[in-house]
Amino acid sequence: MKSLIVANWKCNPATLKDGQGIFREIKGKMGLVKSEVVICPPFVYLPVIGKGLVLGAQDAFWEKAGAYTGEISPAMLRDMGCRYVIVGHSERRRVFRETDEMANKKVRAALAEKINPILCIDRLSQLKAGIKGLNSKDLKSLIVAFEPLSAIGTGRPYPAGKAQKMYWGIRKIIGKDARILYGGSVNSGNASSYVKEAGFQGLLVGGASLKPREFIGIIKEIS
Ligand code: PEP
Secondary structure, three states: OOOEEEEEOOOOOOOHHHHHHHHHHHHHOOOOOOOEEEEEOOHHHOOOOOOOOEEEEOOOOOOOOOOOOOOOOHHHHHHOOEEEEEEOOHHHHHHOOOOHHHHHHHHHHHHHOOOEEEEEEOOHHHHHHHOOOOOHHHHHHOEEEEOOHHHOOOOOOOOHHHHHHHHHHHHHHHOOOOEEEEEOOOOOOOHHHHHHHOOOOEEEEOHHHHOHHHHHHHHHHHO
16 A cells, blocks of 8 residues: 655645645655655645646634534535544544544544544544544545654654554554554654554655655655
8 A cells, every 4th residue: 555645734834836836746756656646735725736636734723614614624625625534633632622532523524525644643532532533444545644652843842652553553543444643753864763664554744744845755754
């Protein structure tokens, strides 16, 4: 199976022009890369960021439509061509007080629209709560991202050996089908330790995904 590399641009860059520049540069340097690469830009850039790379969103609401000012539904994301959506990112949990229950509703809403949810967790209790109500078919479309809090955006990557222990804890709960990614201060120097040594099926990359050369370096390391 191809590795999956997801770029989480968060609330960056400040202009569409800069976003399109990063997108073009990544696309231009992809060459014969064998990994599946997903770009998750801010919502407003989704329909106009560019063509030729798979798109994902950084969040989604759980309702299809209605009186929910400011929210974006999975159905809308699907209409914009998104195939993946990040759910329960630690920044959503910390800054916006999102709970396990909300993450679970978002996972289920994404699956109902045939969008692959990328459920972010830093402990197994979040995983168990996030997958409540899912059946074995749902688990085939689920992606779990292990993102230890101490490593996200800090420049302090989690030791690959410790991440591997968590990998097996996750695998035991979700079974053999769902893909498991590592995220947290990934760069071109440490990427392969998570995929080739610890056995993750891919990576969720924040800061480094906004630097095309570094991002391509990561992709090439694990391809
Ligand atoms: C993230 O935000 O999901 C992330 C992994 O960030 P960074 O790569 O910057 O640590």
